[in-house]
Amino acid sequence: MSSWAARNPTRAIIRPRTPPPRLTDAQKASRKIKRDQRLERTKHLHDAVAEYLDAQKTKIEALSRAHHVTPKHINDIIGSQTHYRTSRKSQLINALVHAKAKEMNAGARYSLAELRQMVASDPETKALTREEKERYIAALEEHREKKVISVRANNLAAARDVVATTDRIVKELDDLRVRTGVYGTLFVVRGHINDSIQSAMHGTDNSEDFWEDVYEHPMADFLRQYEQWACTQNQSKSFVSSHSLCTYASSVAVTGKKDIVMNYHNYETSVIETYGVRLVGWPNGVKFTSPSNIGTVGDIRKLRDALKARTCYWTVLSPAELKAHASELDTRRSAGEVVRKPRKKRSDAGVPRKRKDGSSAGRVNKENIRPSKRAKKNSTQLQEGPKSAEFVESSDEEEEGHE
Structure with missing residues (x-):
């Protein structure tokens, strides 16, 4: 689960292009001839354009x-x-x-000019109905939309996409600064510790001075903190996990409480018995456990689809149903069944553990008890005596008064 695509199994993936097959000597010679002809045509074109520009200038x-x-x-x-x-x-x-590229590029790869020539010479494309034209256009729009919202197949492809897109954004910001005079700051950081994306920052004009002038820290410090924060957010999966959906549904939609956490191990006692709610419609064949422990993409998709379709939902138990559930738990407890799983014990449970100062955690050592700050302050003042003698009479005056 080290790549963005692996952490988003429900999203479409932009498959990396397969490298074309190696060219034969004949193909290389043919391409060289075409390249020379293209260069010759380009030279003639440039000469014609230069002649036209000279005439235009005149x-x-x-x-x-x-x-x-x-x-x-x-x-x-x-x-x-x-x-x-x-x-x-x-x-x-x-x-x-x-459509022609999808049809023809299965075996060999054709250039855009060759595909356009195939479309122009295909008689079927000239007799298309209106519905068929709309269907072809809809397929192209769907393909373009998938390319925008799909995820990269591996970390290398994701890193290259970030670099290319960041370069375009930086150029747009700089050009916008020149055209309009605005200021802009860009931070780009990875969203997961296993990503190989290189963090980047950019500020138009002298925007980097803002961070040092106002916050007294260089811009790079905020980039580093931003990256640390992003990698600890656990938001690497773009789809909402079924665990969060279950928790949200139980805490807000059903009970109205926002501090409830799903408990799969003690579901019958910590959830049903405590809050009086039950999860209905869990998909068949999917193990009732935390989605992070399911392990297979197919089962996660089943659970996600069931939650989205609301065939898996939370319901509130009636007082009679809640009472029947409590009676069933009591019967099972009487039969010797462990209804609530106990928490795991520490391997060193019952053994006194040593602190750094050498004292034992199981016994109180009065000698090692540190005094509070107030006690330290009072004891220090008693040892040093009061700093002002304005309100304190000297011992000599007291003795003379007694005499």
Whole structure:
């Protein structure tokens, strides 16, 4: 259970890409020819674009002289565009390419250009009905959504995802700082002690000085404390465990109390007999124990599905049912059955344990009893005497008065 995917067995997993098969000599030669041809086409394109830009520059200079404006003003009009774009809807061509990739990439792997060519030359894609088009688009949207909310298969893939995403966020924060002048601070830490994610922090402009100026600690100290806190939260599983669901249902929805903890070992006495509630609909074949001790993903899923579907739920016992349950427990106790499991005893129970100061924990040693702070203070004052003589008469004056 050392990876994020292993700790989230109910979530879909983004499978890592399988490496393509090794190329033969003929394939390598063919790819080299294609690469050389592509480079040649790219060179011709760049030369054509450079020629066009030279002609455009000449035309812009002529327009600036004719209209009495600067060339920069004309370039701003030509190249005006916004940085804010809304997300586009899924296009049919992309949905068809996605479906073709799932169909063709089972054995060999094809490039995006080859898949697009297959879709364009496929006669079936030109005679699709409206329902079929919507079905292809829905499949693509579902695939994209799964890629966003699914978990990485191993720690290495998760760490790479964190690095790539953090770099994008840092660039967006820095660009936003330049565009708007805002300040921002980013902390990224791992959520489990076994994760191999490298913690990172970033502050726009001089944001790092804030932590030292206000809290008198460097920003790295807060990053380290944040990581320690995150690794001790026991929140590594994104799905709600059945243990927490059971506890929440019993403490809030049924009894109205928030301080109840589920007790699987002494369920009949600590839960049913004490609070008068019972858990109904526990899945068949699943051992009645803490979910952390179930051990198999299939059984955990059964329990989670039963709790979500409310086929497994808590119910309040009537006074008659509670009385019948108590009578049954008494009968079982009379028969010699151990109804409540006793707590385990310490291996050194009954044996006096030594403290660091050498005294025994089972006996009170008056010599080793430390005085309280007040007693220490009083004894010190008695030994030193009062610090002010304003209210204390000297012994010589007392003796003269007596005389």
